[in-house]
Amino acid sequence: MNFDLDERLLRAQEDARRFAEERVAPDAARRDREKIFPNDLLRECADLGYFGFLVSESEGGSGLGNLGQAVVLEEIAAACAGTHVTLSVHNSLVSSPINKFASDDLKSRYLRDVASGKVLGCYLLTEPGSGSDAAAMKTTAREDGDSFVLNGDKMWITSGDEAQLGIVFAVTEMDESLPDTKRISAFVMDFDDPGISFGKREPKLGLRASSTVAVFMKDVRVPKVNLLGERGRGFNIAMDLLNGGRVGIAVQALGIARAALEAVTRAFPDMRRAGRPIGKSQLARFRVAEIAADLDAARLLCWRAAWLRDEGREHIAEASMAKLFATQASNEACRRAVELLGEAGYGSDHVVERLMRDCRVTELYEGTTEVQKLVISRQLL
Numbered sequence: 001m002n003f004d005l006d007e008r009l010l011r012a013q014e015d016a017r018r019f020a021e022e023r024v025a026p027d028a029a030r031r032d033r034e035k036i037f038p039n040d041l042l043r044e045c046a047d048l049g050y051f052g053f054l055v056s057e058s059e060g061g062s063g064l065g066n067l068g069q070a071v072v073l074e075e076i077a078a079a080c081a082g083t084h085v086t087l088s089v090h091n092s093l094v095s096s097p098i099n100k101f102a103s104d105d106l107k108s109r110y111l112r113d114v115a116s117g118k119v120l121g122c123y124l125l126t127e128p129g130s131g132s133d134a135a136a137m138k139t140t141a142r143e144d145g146d147s148f149v150l151n152g153d154k155m156w157i158t159s160g161d162e163a164q165l166g167i168v169f170a171v172t173e174m175d176e177s178l179p180d181t182k183r184i185s186a187f188v189m190d191f192d193d194p195g196i197s198f199g200k201r202e203p204k205l206g207l208r209a210s211s212t213v214a215v216f217m218k219d220v221r222v223p224k225v226n227l228l229g230e231r232g233r234g235f236n237i238a239m240d241l242l243n244g245g246r247v248g249i250a251v252q253a254l255g256i257a258r259a260a261l262e263a264v265t266r267a268f269p270d271m272r273r274a275g276r277p278i279g280k281s282q283l284a285r286f287r288v289a290e291i292a293a294d295l296d297a298a299r300l301l302c303w304r305a306a307w308l309r310d311e312g313r314e315h316i317a318e319a320s321m322a323k324l325f326a327t328q329a330s331n332e333a334c335r336r337a338v339e340l341l342g343e344a345g346y347g348s349d350h351v352v353e354r355l356m357r358d359c360r361v362t363e364l365y366e367g368t369t370e371v372q373k374l375v376i377s378r379q380l381l
Ligand SMILES: Cc1cc2nc3c(=O)[nH]c(=O)nc-3n(C[C@H](O)[C@H](O)[C@H](O)COP(=O)(O)OP(=O)(O)OC[C@H]3O[C@@H](n4cnc5c(N)ncnc54)[C@H](O)[C@@H]3O)c2cc1C
Pocket: 089, 122, 123, 124, 125, 126, 130, 131, 132, 133, 155, 156, 157, 158, 159, 204, 207, 212, 361, 364, 365, 366, 367, 368, 369, 370, 371, 374
């Protein structure tokens, strides 16, 4: 067994760390405060290949794979979780499915543009009445000539109003005797198509540099050739993608927790409590040790799941374990960081205040903590 990253990934990690420190971190607090979507940064990310980790170089991506994505995006998450989620969704839930499930024709029209970052994508699964229970969706796609006509509302869509295309899920099989999971199909939907409109940006606790909106579809005509994968197999596609997406969110949690630990260790030399440096307090040292151990465990779980996915091996439970552990550990790390820094950490101008807010959602989206437990236990039992 070899725990070392190979030369290529080490270089990618080094480059990403430098980019994150020099270009992403400095303005992260302002992006959060003023809710600025990071358009300029995303253009730089596109030039660095951060839109196409899961697509080969010959097709416009970087070909670094899931492990490479985990290594690079940990650095981005440590600097700005809002920028991270925009990239994570695009890679795991947009470039990846077009690469994996699209017909040759569909690929030739979309893959290079999404993998190179010329266009930004989003993933439209959640609806007002269906979050964890995604199969209960109500959006329909009815056949009409050489198109499907889509009607329905999608909620909480990351980058919805910034994206040029989306991977959208809708019920195509109207026979209600079929199980819900066999009635859904996936499509690549061009946002130029008439009939698409957006809600206002959701005000939210964290990830304020990212955009989250409702997307409404009224008689949107999507050509039949934009069907992604087989008709009626959309639910399986959605679930397969979420296995990859979950590793992405586990990595986001990991990056956030690392930033929290770094904020604490940076502050310690100047902090005194009860007349002595806080770094001499055994309680404080034990807290730091616990966070550091959790971080390492989370990283190993993330890398294992990413590696298994790259190898095309079974990884459903492993992806959920990575997300379950990393997101819980990260929330605890952020809570401890605020505790250790005292009132300074609670102030809105301190980085750990933002990290604590950003971290909360990692236990909610791409499957809640409870859903991860259901997935893991289902695999075991
Ligand atoms: C910032 C943000 C960005 C998002 N981006 C996207 C996106 O880009 N695309 C997209 O499609 N969606 C997106 N979502 C939606 C997200 O994936 C859902 O919020 C998530 O799946 C949970 O669904 P829900 O909010 O409807 O919660 P619910 O499913 O209603 O769950 C509520 C609570 O019930 C628990 N629960 C639910 N079912 C069970 C069960 N069977 N057993 C035990 N407990 C259960 C849950 O764990 C949770 O605690 C985003 C959400 C947020 C907050």
